[in-house]
Amino acid sequence: MPALTCGQAIVKLLESYGVDTVMGIPGVHSIELYRGLSASSIRHITPRHEQGAGFMADGYARACGKPGVCFIITGPGMTNIATAMGQALQDSVPMLVISSVSQRAHLGMGEGRLHELPDQRALLSGVSVFSHTLLDVQNLPRVLARAFAVFSGQRPGPVHIEIPVDLLRADASGIDLAAWPALVKPMAAPAALDQADRLLRQAQRPLLIVGGGAVAAGEPLVQLAELVGMPVLNTTNGKGVVPPSHPLAVGGSPSCGWLKNEIEQNADVVLALGTELGETDYDFFGYGDINIQGKLIRVDIDAQQLYRAVKPEVPILADAAQCAQQLLALIKQSGVSDQPQRYQLGCDRAAALRAERERSCPAEYRAVFAVIDRVLPDCLMVGDSCQLTYYAQMYLERQAPRQYFHSATGFGTLGYAIPAAQGARLAKPDNEVLCLIGDGGGQFTLNELSSAVEAHLKVIFLVWNNSGHGEIRRYMDAAGIAPVGVNIHTPDYVKLAQACGCQATRADSLEQLETALGTAVASEGPFLIDVTADRLVTGLPFSGASF
Incomplete structure (x- = not known):
């Protein structure tokens, strides 16, 4: 056995890039990835399914x-982790998946x-x-550098690196184990900033849309x-x-009818930062694709994304x-003569939109x-596709990105x-983490409760139990389709959780929930x-017409 194998070199390179946690399930083809892990600073978490590993990595990265x-x-x-990678790709979540593959001599042979x-x-x-x-093996540092350049x-999104089983055992003693220099992120071209500066200062009803690509832009965005x-x-x-709490903050979801109307019809200039302007954020309730009538200033780190969905001015x-930061400095330099009046008008518009959301x-x-x-004012919340989450995207706000x-x-x-909530807790060990999931969706990854117990991860799992796939059942009823396949058997979540080693209880009222x-x-x-x-709340079912 060489002094340093390729598998050991991977662990050391990951350490040099600041990786502190790896999710995985060891197998006969991947054990060489684990040779150097126990002696490293990296913590290993074992999920119960590779899809769970991917969702954990997703939650970790988002948090x-x-x-x-x-x-x-x-x-x-x-193939198990592919679904989780698809989720990460759709939401631009940085994820590194390192896998084994057949020996080099066997690749593509179909034997x-x-x-x-x-x-x-x-x-x-x-x-x-x-x-x-x-x-x-000599190319390993270069390939990892490419991955972290993407991140x-x-x-960002998921990157996959596969390594033949025989290469994982190969000698890597001579390779450089240092991280490559970090990238400086691209800055806006002056000509584009000048155009944006002019449009925003001339606008009568400007509007700012903040997407996931702008999570690090808080302070300059508030000032702007x-x-x-x-x-x-x-x-x-x-x-x-x-x-x-800011008087200009509207919250909610751009899919809501009155907010979609504000974007499309009322705003004369829209500044959109780090958002794909896609269906899942802007047409969740079937009102139609986004159609912005005003002038759109679009900021994105992806050149192709700038021209998807909506044509920018x-x-x-x-x-x-x-x-x-650049745009803020430029507009300050140019000057906004009627700034107090503009600010008050913006606050008044935001207040009216918030009032509509509350109603x-x-x-x-x-x-x-x-x-x-009241109980968890600063918790980190992770949601699945369930009725409670659909309402949360519109009516539940958080104090920080x-x-x-x-x-x-x-x-x-x-x-x-x-699993994603567990990844979030791994990333933020001092934060309370609340998981929102339906009883139908919960059965996809219920086995991962054992992972939380084993890793001592304090996560609160709130199961919104409507005895099946309640939201799809509602859609089938509305479409006049007999409800087939949605009234599924729901297990006793309390007993199952306890069998996995979790503490568990049932809540049938708001008082019991608190x-x-x-x-x-x-x-x-x-x-x-x-x-x-159905015992905790009345006034169901969920209705897109109210949004």
């Missing part, structure tokens, strides 16, 4: 901004080798920014909004970038945070969110929240609360 890293076995491990796929890299290329097969210097007098809307992934290729929120759900905010995210307005995978949340906060490990939805 702290660093890439989530997975070690995955050849073949079925990669029925263990875990063999005809072309594993090609399969994963569709759910990654790039997928690379390492064929020479830090462009629109105040200077120009722009009400601030945010997508789900942009929650908390501008604090909801001013496309700006830049990092959102740096662009916000449309069903009192039952407002009461549920009030309980959550990266405190709320879900799968519903991205790839839309079910079962995301249970008590249960308080007990969960005081506990030391994972805690599950099974909420009987």
Whole structure:
């Protein structure tokens, strides 16, 4: 055995890039990735399914901004994690998936080798920014540098690197184990900034939209909004970038009818930072694709994204945070003569939009969110596709960025929240983490409760239990389709959670929910609360018409 194998070199290189956690399930084809792990500073978390590993890595990355890293076995491990990679790709989440693959001499031979796929890299290329097969250990530092360049210097997403089983054992003694220099993110071109400066200072009804790509732009964005007098809307992934207490903050979701109308019809200039302007954020309720009538200033780190969905008046290729700082400095230099009046008009518009949002929120759900905010005011919340999450995206605000995210307005995978919440807790060990998931979606990844117990991860799992796939059942009823496949058997979540080693209880009223949340906060490990939805609230079903 060489003094340093390729598998050991991978661990040391990851350490040099600041990786502190890896999710994975060891297998006969990947054990060489683990040779150097126990002697490293990297913590290993073992999920119960490779999809769970991917969702954990996703939640970790969203909570702290660093890439989530997975070690995955050849073949079925990669097909298992593909769904999680699709979710990360859709929502621009940095994720590094390092896998094994068949020996170099066996690649593409189709001889029925263990875990063999005809072309594993090609399969994963569709759910990654790039997928690379390492064929020479000397190239390992360069390939990892490319991966971290994606995470830090462009629109991020999952990267897949596969390494043949025989190469994982190869001698890597001579390679450089230092991280490559960090990238400086692109700044906006002066000509584009001049155009944006002119449009914003001339605007009568400017509007600012903040997406997930702007999570690091908070302070300059607040100042920019105040200077120009722009009400601030945010997508789900942009929650908390501008604090909801700010008089210009609107909150909600751009999919809501009155907010969509503000974007399309009322604003004469729209400044959109780090948002894809796509269906899941702007047409969740079927009102139609976004159609902005005013002039659109669009800022994105991805050149292609600047021309998707909506044609911009001013496309700006830049990092959102740096662009916000540049634009703020330029507008200050140019001067806004009527700034106090503009600011007040912007505050008045924002107040009217907030009032509409409050009027449309069903009192039952407002009461549920009030309980959550009372007991867990600063918690990090991770949601799945379920009724409670659909309301949360519109009516639940957070005080800071990266405190709320879900799968519903991205790839839309079910079962995301249970493992993703654990990833968030790994990234933010001092934060309370609340997982929102339905009883149907929960059955996709219920096995990951054991992972939380094993890793001593204090996560509160709130199961919104409507005895099946309640939201799809509502859609089938509305379409006049007999409800087939939605009234599924729901297990006893309390007993199952306890069998996994979690503390658990049931809540049938707001009072019981508040008590249960308080007990969960005081506990030391994972805690599950099974909420009987039809007893806890009335006024259901969920109706898109109210938005």
